[in-house]
Amino acid sequence: MDLLNSCEFFLQHCETEKKLSILTIRAYRNDLNCFVKVTGENAELKNFSETWIEDAAQLWLSDPDLKATTVKRRIACLKSYVRWLFRRKLITFNPLERLHLQIRLPKRLPRNLQTDEIKKLLVIKPENIVGKTNKKNSSALTRLEWDKFTARLAIEVLTLTGVRVSELVKIKLLDIDQALQQIRILGKGNRERLVSFPDTVTTARLNIYRDYAYSRFGFEIAKSLFLNGLGRPANEQYIRRIVRTFAKDAQLDRRVTPHMLRHTAATQLLEAGVDIRYVQKVLGHGSITTTEIYTHVADHALRTEISRANIRKRLEIYR
Known part of the structure; x- marks a missing residue:
């Protein structure tokens, strides 16, 4: 199975089984599309590696128009996607076990009214x-x-x-x-x-x-x-x-x-x-x-x- 089709199956799982909200599904779809653009839609799952995620993260972090919070959200989406791939035995090992990626977010207090x-x-x-x-x-x-x-x-x-x-x-x-x-x-x-x-x-x-x-x-x-x-x-x-x-x-x-x-x-x-x-x-x-x-x-x-x-x-x- 290629990367693009597996992303669609994952989104269907999120919608029908996990029953995530429409807004969450929309955000996941956007995040996965960004990942597919980096890796290539025809990439085969059998070649899935933690370097795919690391390369995507480094590319996003180097983009001055992207906030660190956006990159962290995309990585969280990818982790959920990879765990699903591993549970469904669509990949033979869990790349997250070898993933070493830290994204530091600037400390920002919630904006509340006095x-x-x-x-x-x-x-x-x-x-x-x-x-x-x-x-x-x-x-x-x-x-x-x-x-x-x-x-x-x-x-x-x-x-x-x-x-x-x-x-x-x-x-x-x-x-x-x-x-x-x-x-x-x-x-x-x-x-x-x-x-x-x-x-x-x-x-x-x-x-x-x-x-x-x-x-x-x-x-x-x-x-x-x-x-x-x-x-x-x-x-x-x-x-x-x-x-x-x-x-x-x-x-x-x-x-x-x-x-x-x-x-x-x-x-x-x-x-x-x-x-x-x-x-x-x-x-x-x-x-x-x-x-x-x-x-x-x-x-x-x-x-x-x-x-x-x-x-x-x-x-x-x-x-």
């Missing part, structure tokens, strides 16, 4: 956005007002739960347990988890949002939690756009993204003293090492607060 920025985002209550508009006459809301209404609630859910935007748009009404104030989330790798709201306020607001949605779009609308201005299920692009616009209207200097709100949720939990293993579970991380990056953010905040407190000045003033 407490004062969060307060700016959440200072306007959702009920104040709809104002005096009656639920029975929600059609009086303009398209922009509906977007703002949706954005405010999406920001609240993202900040309180730390869910990914891809997970947010998949939430159905049946996924919400109002009695327990929990939402069932279907995350990466089809792993399920539960996230909770700290009180009943958010669930009450979501009920109000749904009442307005029924009045505006009718009872035959989709069972998705969030809807766009046409009453259709909100997609990731829509949520990103309205969150960015909402933050701009709130006069935040930075460009706010849903993923930044996920970082913010993790940081807030750690700074509040929540055990890192609980934070790992909330975020749906498969490995705690992924969650540990947020401890650096919390430590940074601690150092900032210590510096601001200026204990030395307080102590030496009495000399």
Whole structure:
């Protein structure tokens, strides 16, 4: 079997057996296509060697237009592909056992919002956005007002739960347990988890949002939690756009993204003293090492607060 055909079989395996998301499959396909361009699509699997991966990595690392994170992602994809080849006995040995490849990534802290920025985002209550508009006459809301209404609630859910935007748009009404104030989330790798709201306020607001949605779009609308201005299920692009616009209207200097709100949720939990293993579970991380990056953010905040407190000045003033 040649390299190109084996890549297609691997992608089918990822889609049908591993049930990876469309976005992951798309990324894998792109990464494998880049590998095939380096090695040659007619290359025979019987000649597969660790040098194929090393040569591709060196070529990518020498490209000034490619980030180290992109190269590392491509290598991770190739490792998954090679392990599959070996399990299926399409290659006679595992090249990864002889692969010596280290890609150093620059240390970069997650971008999260500070407490004062969060307060700016959440200072306007959702009920104040709809104002005096009656639920029975929600059609009086303009398209922009509906977007703002949706954005405010999406920001609240993202900040309180730390869910990914891809997970947010998949939430159905049946996924919400109002009695327990929990939402069932279907995350990466089809792993399920539960996230909770700290009180009943958010669930009450979501009920109000749904009442307005029924009045505006009718009872035959989709069972998705969030809807766009046409009453259709909100997609990731829509949520990103309205969150960015909402933050701009709130006069935040930075460009706010849903993923930044996920970082913010993790940081807030750690700074509040929540055990890192609980934070790992909330975020749906498969490995705690992924969650540990947020401890650096919390430590940074601690150092900032210590510096601001200026204990030395307080102590030496009495000399």
